[in-house]
Amino acid sequence: EAGVAQSPRYKIIEKRQSVAFWCNPISGHATLYWYQQILGQGPKLLIQFQNNGVVDDSQLPKDRFSAERLKGVDSTLKIQPAKLEDSAVYLCASSSTTTNEKLFFGSGTQLSVL
Amino acid sequence: AQSVTQLDSQVPVFEEAPVELRCNYSSSVSVYLFWYVQYPNQGLQLLLKYLSGSTLVKGINGFEAEFNKSQTSFHLRKPSVHISDTAEYFCAVSGEGAQKLVFGQGTRLTINP
Numbered sequence: 001e002a003g004v005a006q007s008p009r010y011k012i013i014e015k016r017q018s019v020a021f022w023c024n025p026i027s028g029h030a031t032l033y034w035y036q037q038i039l040g041q042g043p044k045l046l047i048q049f050q051n052n053g054v055v056d057d058s059q060l061p062k063d064r065f066s067a068e069r070l071k072g073v074d075s076t077l078k079i080q081p082a083k084l085e086d087s088a089v090y091l092c093a094s095s096s097t098t099t100n101e102k103l104f105f106g107s108g109t110q111l112s113v114l
Numbered sequence: 115a116q117s118v119t120q121l122d123s124q125v126p127v128f129e130e131a132p133v134e135l136r137c138n139y140s141s142s143v144s145v146y147l148f149w150y151v152q153y154p155n156q157g158l159q160l161l162l163k164y165l166s167g168s169t170l171v172k173g174i175n176g177f178e179a180e181f182n183k184s185q186t187s188f189h190l191r192k193p194s195v196h197i198s199d200t201a202e203y204f205c206a207v208s209g210e211g212a213q214k215l216v217f218g219q220g221t222r223l224t225i226n227p
Contacts, residue, residue: 009184025165030196040123040219040220041218041219041220042120042206042217042218042219042220043158043204044217045214045215045216048214056214091157093157093158098213100146100148100208101146101163101165102160103158103160103215104157105150105157105158105159107155107156107157108157
């Protein structure tokens, strides 16, 4: 079974630039999550999708972050404009259920904002 | 709202020694509890979970954890560690159902030969 795919693996940008991350979940998984993991901290949920609808985006900084999941399959997370404090690993995860009983994570995109 | 505290940021142990990684949680409702492991350059992987029933939960790779409601703890244990267990371990909690999963800060387990 193919896992959760994410790209790019690494990204370096300057502050105020824009960046986009892509995620393809495990086939058939209806629930998709984006997490932000700052160095030395645990992952923090940014947004959760159920199919192509948003379930929870309470911790998404909506003035600069946006995410979409067209057709309920792959997803894109965008930051515009980026700030220094956005430097982190962005993790995508998917689940076959609507609960959090088991999440499958991708390897993440490491973002450095200079 | 739920929160998680992992009491040790780093735990060094010798190979074949036992290990315990500590996790305390805070919640006003019934909880689900999880341990995830992150090997170098890989995504997080579910190690074990407590949803209900027996308070002693067994997971992959010989790990187990015990849910202690009175002490609000969910410590992870392994009787004998191997070099391959070197990784970052995250404790996580969510309310029942589809509530948000909240992670602790992580504990880096280092195995010395």
